């Protein structure tokens with residue numbers, strides 16, 4: 001399996017380092033949308049989708065509050081679709097999308113891959129459709145995914161994975177890709193574990209937002225991300241408990257599992273980028289769109 005780390009959109013709220021821990025405090029922060037593109041024997045699998053083409057062309061389908069407060073930078077070149085094409089693939093090559101949750105900054109690219117099956121916890125799908133309350137109406141934007149027909153829903157149970165319950169048998173997806181329940185940020189939030197050539201990765205989604213939260217010797221979080229996580233939590237007690245379990249996972253198995261979250265630019269930077277394979281001149285079909 002080849003693993004690509006992509007950022008499919010950037011949020012640049014004012015307050016710089018008060019958010020991301022490294023930008024000047026009076027400037028803009030860099031909050032990435034860390035997604036994975038997995039080259040597997042069944043085709044491409046995308047883990048989270050960031051912002052999609054529809055967000056770029058119709059930014060108003062996002063909530064006005066988050067658009068303005070997060071200062072979302074929407075660029076076509078940042079979408080998963082355009083980055084996948086730059087690697088020499090078509091949209092049709094993406095067979096599966098596995099989601100940490102359905103928030104607007106993770107689900108925006110779903111509709112760019114109409115042939116993909118979208119794997120998600122049933123409770124997350126239900127909450128996103130129900131849109132109960134003001135926060136859920138702002139975070140879940142059905143315009144991003146309402147036309148998608150290929151949903152595959154799961155219950156958060158199954159075999160054990162390093163002490164966590166997990167769903168091991170994702171239908172049609174290679175067994176090296178697992179959904180690990182990590183509720184709290186949203187009711188059906190989960191992490192995605194991937195066994196790659198260099199061991200396990202755990203994409204923890206929004207179970208934590210800042211690399212310092214997984215620092216076992218010096219736990220810390222920036223004030224804005226601490227506040228943001230608290231305000232966005234659907235179940236804060238469960239969120240904090242799951243975050244503590246992730247620290248314990250790192251303490252006990254940090255040598256075997258590499259953890260990262262969706263929004264930390266420094267964590268993303270630490271992964272090498274894979275250059276695309278040179279496309280042979282005769283491989284014309286690769287440039288066709290689905």
Ligand SMILES: [Zn+2]
Nearest residue numbers: 103105206262
């Ligand atoms: Zn997020």
